[in-house]
Amino acid sequence: MNIRQIRYYVATAETGQVSRAALAMNISQSSITAAIKELEAEFNTALFDRTGHGMELTAEGRELLGSCYEVLQKLEEAQQLTRRTRTRGGKISIAATYTVIGYFLPYHLDRLRRFYPALDVHVHELTREAIEEGLATDRYDLAIMLTSNTANPALHVETLLRSARRLWLPNGHPLSQRDDIDFGDIAREPYIMLTIDEAAHTSMRYWSTTRHRPRVHLRTSSVEAVRSMVANGSGVTILSDMVYRPWSLEGRRILTMVPKNPIPTMDVGLAWGRHRAPSPAAESLIGYFRQLFLTPQNQVMGHPSR
Structure with a gap:
């Protein structure tokens, strides 16, 4: 069992289809299929039920998926050791919208506490309008929001992931x-x-x-x-x-x-006011998210190493 097989397996489990996993990983479908067959042979059990709608995890497959997440998380932690020693301390105030707090941020807040223990991170749930006003008046250092919903020229915006x-x-x-x-x-x-x-x-x-x-x-x-x-x-x-x-x-x-009609993605990313440079604490968080989402080897369906 190797890291390549684990990444292909996780991508298939998350997307539910070999074709989507292959697209996310930018490899051939045969490579995904081969990796899954190798794992099933190694564990001597079926990890997926093949249906007309795609790939559904078996009970054994769901158990393995949890272990795979742990392996990839430990790998990421090892890769971040040098960054952790350079972490600046300080307090940072982050604004986020409902969807970001509910479906994106908790996983990263847990990792940030472990990677950057010197940072004191405070999170505030707000609407897009309140976030934009808060960044403009320096009430918040940084925002994590639906960047596809904002077109405010006063903000510097960086999209991290595009969710279909x-x-x-x-x-x-x-x-x-x-x-x-x-x-x-x-x-x-x-x-x-x-x-x-x-x-x-x-x-x-x-x-x-x-x-x-x-x-x-x-x-x-x-x-x-x-x-x-x-x-x-x-x-x-x-x-x-x-x-x-x-x-x-x-x-x-x-x-x-997937309907035939084109549907825009829901984009999630970072935003801060153009009128001033990010604080050292904000720079640490910006660097964390850039490393995870904008480095090609970490990208799997918008979820770094997940």
Whole structure:
């Protein structure tokens, strides 16, 4: 078992399809398939169930995935040892939006505490408008936000990852049997509209490029409510891979499909005011995120070494 096999295995587990994993890793599908077969032979058990919708982890596969995450995390920690010794101390105030705090930041806050123990990091959950105003008035040193939602010329913005948006369907939905879904098909289904972090506004922006409109059945600020409504067959939605989980709280399966119509990605990144240089503490965090997300060897579906 080697690091290459582990990375290919994790990419397949996270994407649910060999083709998506190969695209994320910029290698051939045969390389992914070979690595999985090698692991299954080594452990003498099936790690995936091959279905018409892709690759689903078996119980043994889920157990191995947890161990793989631990291995990759330890590897990253070893690679960061020299950076840790150079860490500056100080206090830093970070502003973040709801989606970033819920689905992106916790993992990194834990790593930052271990990599940079001298830093005192304070996080504030705010709307995009409040973040932009806070950066302009120096209330916050740095923001981690949906960069696809901002076009403020007063901010310096760096995108770290671009999370694809896909159609979410309940298991067994008729559309899951097709590979030519368009917005006309989606418009005929009851639609569950997420509203948090300007999601509804963003949705209508890309829907407006078509002649169709979603038939909104429910508007909610809860991602878990959207997940449960879709999984239980009350409607469909389009959301990003970053907030996707294959199961609802009730244990029902959620499938994803890629419509023919182009859908913009949900982008996550850093922002700070152009009017002043980042503080030494902010520079440490900026360097951390750049190293993880903007260094090619660390990139797997936008999740560094994950």
